[in-house]
Amino acid sequence: MRRSVILATVAVLASAGSTVYVAATASAAAACAPAWSASSVYVKDNVASRDGKNFTAKWWTQGEDPLLKSGQWDVWINNGACGGTTNPTNPTSSPTASPTTSPTASPSPTTSPTTPIPVGGLPKHALIGYLHSSFANGSGYLKMADVPAEWDIINLAFGEPTSATSGDIRFSLCPATECPGVETEAQFIAAIKAKRTAGKKVLLSIGGANGQVQLTTTAARDRFVSSVSAIIDRYGLDGVDIDFEGHSLSLNTGDTDFKNPTTPVIVNLISAIRSLKARYGAGFVLTMAPETFFVQLGYQYYGSGPWGGQDPRAGSYLPVIHALRNDITVLHVQDYNSGSIMGLDNQYHSMGGADFHIAMTDMLLAGFPVAGNTANVFPALREDQIAFGAPSSVSAGNGYVAPAGVQQAVNCLVKGSNCGSYAPRSGTNPNFRGLMTWSINWDRFYSWEFKNSHEPFLNALG
Numbered sequence: 001m002r003r004s005v006i007l008a009t010v011a012v013l014a015s016a017g018s019t020v021y022v023a024a025t026a027s028a029a030a031a032c033a034p035a036w037s038a039s040s041v042y043v044k045d046n047v048a049s050r051d052g053k054n055f056t057a058k059w060w061t062q063g064e065d066p067l068l069k070s071g072q073w074d075v076w077i078n079n080g081a082c083g084g085t086t087n088p089t090n091p092t093s094s095p096t097a098s099p100t101t102s103p104t105a106s107p108s109p110t111t112s113p114t115t116p117i118p119v120g121g122l123p124k125h126a127l128i129g130y131l132h133s134s135f136a137n138g139s140g141y142l143k144m145a146d147v148p149a150e151w152d153i154i155n156l157a158f159g160e161p162t163s164a165t166s167g168d169i170r171f172s173l174c175p176a177t178e179c180p181g182v183e184t185e186a187q188f189i190a191a192i193k194a195k196r197t198a199g200k201k202v203l204l205s206i207g208g209a210n211g212q213v214q215l216t217t218t219a220a221r222d223r224f225v226s227s228v229s230a231i232i233d234r235y236g237l238d239g240v241d242i243d244f245e246g247h248s249l250s251l252n253t254g255d256t257d258f259k260n261p262t263t264p265v266i267v268n269l270i271s272a273i274r275s276l277k278a279r280y281g282a283g284f285v286l287t288m289a290p291e292t293f294f295v296q297l298g299y300q301y302y303g304s305g306p307w308g309g310q311d312p313r314a315g316s317y318l319p320v321i322h323a324l325r326n327d328i329t330v331l332h333v334q335d336y337n338s339g340s341i342m343g344l345d346n347q348y349h350s351m352g353g354a355d356f357h358i359a360m361t362d363m364l365l366a367g368f369p370v371a372g373n374t375a376n377v378f379p380a381l382r383e384d385q386i387a388f389g390a391p392s393s394v395s396a397g398n399g400y401v402a403p404a405g406v407q408q409a410v411n412c413l414v415k416g417s418n419c420g421s422y423a424p425r426s427g428t429n430p431n432f433r434g435l436m437t438w439s440i441n442w443d444r445f446y447s448w449e450f451k452n453s454h455e456p457f458l459n460a461l462g
Contacts, residue, residue: 032082054079125458126152129440139441141179144191150455160211167220205241215268239285249316251303261319290317292338302371332387332436336399351399357409365426383431392443392450403453
């Protein structure tokens with residue numbers, strides 16, 4: 001997921017995986033990033049300039065000219081004209097978060113009572129969305145009290161660390177200087193309580209595109225648990241959403257068995273989530289929003305594995321999902337801002353239509369061998385644990401699919417009907433959980449197309 005700050009003269013396209021700035025006038029052009037180099041390695045969210053334009057990488061790339069590879073399905077996003085002072089971005093590393101304000105320190109969990117999390121289920125088919133609570137962008141601020149009742153899970157974006165390896169997660173409301181109309185903290189907390197009383201789930205989403213979280217030590221793990229608990233208690237939340245992106249999760253060399261991980265950032269995250277679940281009990285809600293690179297790509301590649309020591313992040317969510325499969329409430333992979341991914345039919349599938357949603361989701365409902373090893377199979381999750389993520393609008397992310405296409409995918413997965421050329425290996429899945437979107441704010445900006453189309457559709461599935 002992505003957060004970004006809006007500028008008065010810039011049109012902003014905010015998405016879960018990347019933000020595209022399109023200058024409204026020549027004078028509003030962003031500073032040019034370092035010039036693209038054919039020999040440099042670029043990873044997701046790195047920015048390079050070429051012939052007076054900035055380009056953002058969607059995934060790992062080397063030697064692919066942005067001028068030639070910035071189409072809808074290509075590796076580069078064309079951010080438009082740039083000019084002025086060069087931004088000294090290092091092309092071999094991902095950008096780190098730079099919060100718009102210094103977050104307010106949360107109280108110690110030893111001085112706050114543990115939030116009583118009510119035991120209660122979700123509707124059979126749920127509508128899940130992210131609410132921009134801590135930052136501003138072009139979609140506008142939306143008060144918690146004004147979030148429509150159709151949203152069953154509301155993920156607060158975002159809790160971010162004080163540094164990538166600190167484990168110290170902070171969350172605060174967007175300041176009024178950036179978010180006109182923002183509610184007070186007391187109003188926000190009261191609105192969360194009202195949502196929970198109405199049966200909705202409100203979670204802290206941790207990470208996002210700018211919030212790199214690397215629990216490299218047990219001290220960072222313990223600080224993660226204490227700081228996240230403090231936020232849950234302060235705001236009265238139901239649980240957490242893990243939205244680790246960028247370089248948060250990566251597998252060390254030699255860590256090749258997803259069932260028995262050894263990499264500290266993986267092991268410590270699993271331990272931290274288990275500690276939170278133990279603290280809050282059976283009512284603790286846990287969702288995850290990984291990108292396809294970290295999950296479905298594991299069908300072909302796992303870590304640096306057998307493919308020449310390249311990107312060690314490939315499939316790196318799999319050990320976390322597997323270890324916590326009995327604790328996960330909903331896994332909703334981001335089916336957007338993605339490259340082409342091979343499905344269980346051994347064909348590559350590209351985002352932007354029903355086919356991609358069907359093929360990617362079927363992998364989780366059917367299970368799949370990891371890195372081509374048929375002796376090392378990632379087992380299927382339960383139907384009720386699986387949803388998929390789709391952009392709410394054309395401005396919310398690459399890979400937008402109109403409501404008819406999204407519903408075609410759901411009907412295929414649930415009923416086995418109108419599947420097109422892809423035959424799901426998982427068969428029919430009547431308990432498929434539902435749909436996630438980035439974001440509630442962008443949906444409001446586009447007159448609630450996502451909510452108005454999909455909430456009644458999900459209810460009618462039976």
